[in-house]
Amino acid sequence: MTDVVLPCLNEAAALPWLLSRMPPGYRPILADNGSTDGSAELAHDLGVRVINVPQPGYGAAVHAGVLAADPRNGVVCVLDAxxxxxxxxxxxxADPVIAGDADLVCGRRRPTTARAWPLHARLGNAVLARRxxxxxxxxxxDIAPMRAARxxxxxALDLRDRRFGYPLELLLGAARAGWRVREVDVAYGPRAAGTRSKVTGTVRGTLRAIHDMQAVLTR
Structure with a gap:
């Protein structure tokens, strides 16, 4: 069984489809970061394990979810909800990590439509990835929001960022630790109707994420 951490803030509209697409052998853990739209209750009713994460921030939700994952399962995935x-x-x-061929595998986003990944967000991501x-x-x-590792x-990397800098700090930590890092293409589509991105949905959100990540690079 492979645990899948789903950091979540007001994603109720997306959860039924998302959870119905979970492949056999993958167990979702919803790390709810203060949703007010019933996301946690909906997930619970659908039989998903829910952990409440009072500390705000994407990194806080992911870290709490990883802590909650069963250590006996070995590999844990992270996937936006x-x-x-x-x-x-x-x-x-997950498969390359399970097979021992990689220590960290990141999903490189391949947009399915032009509106899936707004230009301002794509450019910000490209600049950070190049650096x-x-x-x-x-x-x-890609500073990937879909990934797998043990x-x-x-x-053991002892990541400290609890905001949007977490994915970048993970990659930097993996590099320092000498991890074998691989990228694979994954489809990236528009968000579910009725949900809104905290990063790519607005220029302000993207700038906030870039600010957090630049702070990680500076440290």
């Missing part, structure tokens, strides 16, 4: 990724593609990122390649040599082109190794 907004419906932009198809959980059926989770084996693409990361230059500074670390990691073969990554739970114990991930916790």
């Amino acid at each position: 907004d419906g932009s990724f198809d959980p059926a593609q989770l084996p693409r990122v 990361l390649r230059q500074d670390t040599g990691l073969p990554v082109h 739970r114990d190794a991930l916790l």
